[in-house]
Amino acid sequence: MTERAVCVIGTGLIGGSLMRAAEKAGRAVWGTSASEDTAAEARADGFDVTTDTDDALRRAADADALVVLAVPLPVLPEVLRRVDAVAPEVRLTDAVSVKVAVADAVARYAPRARYVGGHPMAGTSESGWSAGLAELFVDAAWVVAADDGLDLDVWRDVAELAWACGARVVPAAADEHDLAVARVSHLPHLLAAVLAAVGAGGDDALPLALAAGSFADGTRVAGTRPELVLAMCEGNRDALLGAVDDALGRLGAMRGALASTGGLTATVFAGHAGRERWAASRDPKGVKVSLKGRAPLAALRAVGRRGAVVSGWKA
Amino acid sequence: MTERAVCVIGTGLIGGSLMRAAEKAGRAVWGTSASEDTAAEARADGFDVTTDTDDALRRAADADALVVLAVPLPVLPEVLRRVDAVAPEVRLTDAVSVKVAVADAVARYAPRARYVGGHPMAGTSESGWSAGLAELFVDAAWVVAADDGLDLDVWRDVAELAWACGARVVPAAADEHDLAVARVSHLPHLLAAVLAAVGAGGDDALPLALAAGSFADGTRVAGTRPELVLAMCEGNRDALLGAVDDALGRLGAMRGALASTGGLTATVFAGHAGRERWAASRDPKGVKVSLKGRAPLAALRAVGRRGAVVSGWKA
CATH class of the missing domain: 1.10.3660.10 (6-phosphogluconate dehydrogenase C-terminal like domain)
Structure with missing residues (x-):
């Protein structure tokens, strides 16, 4: 199992919780915030956060890290243009609450990125870096998009990040999600x-x-x-x-x-x-899956449709 | 302040909680259940509960007690006929979740009863005697009907029972409730x-x-x-x-x-x-009221309409 490094773009409640959870799981993790104040707050808590998105993305490309977009939907085009300029083929996922619109934006602004959509179904009524919790995703459903044509190697990365955060992996097509x-x-x-x-x-x-x-x-x-x-x-x-x-x-x-x-x-x-x-439905069945063989993504979608979760890889 | 005795007809979640709360407040309290099993269960817990509604109502008339109807709406006509036969002018209130329909039933089946409607806004997802709690009504709103023509002496009884149970007294016309x-x-x-x-x-x-x-x-x-x-x-x-x-x-x-x-x-x-x-609105203002003077019931209704509660009597 790869302990892949994680680069988080956007350090609000979700991104900030993700950084804390990934670090706790032993991953190398760095991030960026649009706000110098937030970045300073995160650094004061011991996290590697700057406002230099290009630099963070370059490091991700060099380290073959997984980039997680945790910014609001309206900000995505701007961030995706930087991805395309600086780390065009990077491993890419997101934590935005809709999936078709994000996939469309990636296809338009960063078409070479190796993108697999994600959506951790967790939150509180609070927001911002300071509201973040390493435990936010524990036992939460974390949707991992399973549309045909996705990069299976990145699918594995996203699922393993979700598990590292304590979440349950639910595969689903973007439109079904x-x-x-x-x-x-x-x-x-x-x-x-x-x-x-x-x-x-x-x-x-x-x-x-x-x-x-x-x-x-x-x-x-x-x-x-x-x-x-x-x-x-x-x-x-x-x-x-x-x-x-x-x-x-x-x-x-x-x-x-x-x-x-x-x-x-x-x-x-x-x-x-x-x-x-x-x-x-509160105690879903966990199934082990293989990312090899014929039509692995169709098999993954079937797991989500029957209310089960992916709990590991078939030996 | 009168420590008026209380006779509870129906000993489910609400009636059973009311008996416990009234007893804890030092009131004499007895009740009836339609089920011999429930009555036995309540007696085993030390409460004076039988299945003989006529006897309980006669005791209420003799003791000038306050009778509380805590039975479902469909059962009311049958109980009210017994009230009219055995204790026709008794002090009467109820704990049913609608107020116009109950007032109509009282007018029809027990027209001589000195009735003032009530509705303690409390409950749990459980039901039956065993689910009852002496604390069920603490800080809950307890609506006391304040339509013109009501017996003010019984209004006082109902309000004082609500306070004895730890509730907040909210006056309202039946239709407004x-x-x-x-x-x-x-x-x-x-x-x-x-x-x-x-x-x-x-x-x-x-x-x-x-x-x-x-x-x-x-x-x-x-x-x-x-x-x-x-x-x-x-x-x-x-x-x-x-x-x-x-x-x-x-x-x-x-x-x-x-x-x-x-x-x-x-x-x-x-x-x-x-x-x-x-x-x-969670911390309502308490006001002291008088049941004397001109139009006391109109004044009471105005208290409820502005979101306040009756917290005591004017000296």
């Missing part, structure tokens, strides 16, 4: 926002005064910084429209049943069954 | 059900495998026993329709914005503001 997170990550943020607005939208303060556990839990993620929610959800527009339409359809059918028969049985039992299915 | 809980308690259950169904509704297991914190919190109450959710929500149909329509309107407007401009700013910022308003 985007559809899935629209349902289970982006839609929850939008429903939480709608619920919070309805609860706070009355003419007086009585509803909020009576709001207890169900409202507190149902609106928790509405407390996230709006800019982060917007970047995440708006970057997944097409997939999100489908998820919103599904929710609208179910809510509309429920409204009709409530108005006509007064009955909510179908809605409430379907929701209960869904929650039970989620609870039953 | 029902509208408020539709928004902040019943709608959260329905949105959780819709979200759980959307998350579990895909063709494969990938979405649930990627579901993390936002989905877990947003669907938590979908794990509640469906029968309890149905009784609660279906019993508040008219108010709930308005809350569902508000949510549908906001979700539809958001869908339109996402499809046309791709922007979610209005939705996300309104949700964030709502959650902040909720957070700011």
Whole structure:
């Protein structure tokens, strides 16, 4: 197993946690921040962080390191142009919350990079270097894109980095990932926002005064910084429209049943069954895979589709 | 301050917790259960519980006790007929999650009872006598109905029972209560059900495998026993329709914005503001009130409407 060095571009909550986790796992790791203050803060914590992206990328090319892009989607083109200029064939992954848009940007701005998309499904309501935690990814799902044509050697690098951080490797095609997170990550943020607005939208303060556990839990993620929610959800527009339409359809059918028969049985039992299915999915089966043989990427995608995770390599 | 005795009809999670809390506060307390097994279980825990509702009600009339109805809405008519037969002018309150429907049932089946509605906003996902906790109501809102024409002496009894249980007294008209809980308690259950169904509704297991914190919190109450959710929500149909329509309107407007401009700013910022308003409402102002003077019930309703709680009596 290669203990490949890691170069992290962007040292916010995700990038900063990744640097801490990779270092703890014994990897050589360096990074860059767009902010001199953040870089100084990270150096004060003992990490090798500068603002010189070109230099960091050159070191990555020289060391054959894995570069991880942990910057917001809107900043990607600028960073990818530097990759193409300085380290055009570098091993490249990312930690951005959508996968099709990132793959498109890489194809356009750094087409020679050996890119395999990634998405560690972890976070807190905090942000910035100081919020980072070496343990952030422990037992979290870490999606590794498994579209045809990817570099299998880099696929191995990304999976091994995820394992080094304590995460579970979930292979998925980029578009399947985007559809899935629209349902289970982006839609929850939008429903939480709608619920919070309805609860706070009355003419007086009585509803909020009576709001207890169900409202507190149902609106928790509405407390996230709006800019982060917007970047995440708006970057997944097409997939999100489908998820919103599904929710609208179910809510509309429920409204009709409530108005006509007064009955909510179908809605409430379907929701209960869904929650039970989620609870039953919390301890996924780990399978060992091979990156050799015929169509290894199709086999990887099948692992993710059946709710399992990749736990190691076949001997 | 009267240490009025308490007679609890129904000893499930709420009634059973109420008996424990009232006893801990030094009140004389007895109760009834429809189930001989439950009554035996409660007696084994040292509580005075039988299955003889008539006898318990007669004792309440003799002792001028406060009777608390803690049975599901569908069982109320049967219990209220016994009240009218055995203890027709008794001091009466309840702990049911809707208020207009209960007031209507009392007017119909036990019109002479001195009734003041109540609703302690507390619960867990458990049910039954054994799930009861003396601390269940600590710091919870306990709505005390404040419609014109109520018996102010019984209003005092109900408020003092709520305080004895550690709760915060929130006065509200029955219809205002029902509208408020539709928004902040019943709608959260329905949105959780819709979200759980959307998350579990895909063709494969990938979405649930990627579901993390936002989905877990947003669907938590979908794990509640469906029968309890149905009784609660279906019993508040008219108010709930308005809350569902508000949510549908906001979700539809958001869908339109996402499809046309791709922007979610209005939705996300309104949700964030709502959650902040909720957070700011967690430490309500306590005011002392008088039950004398002109229009004391109108003054009480105004306390609840501005998000305050009744914390004691004016000297």
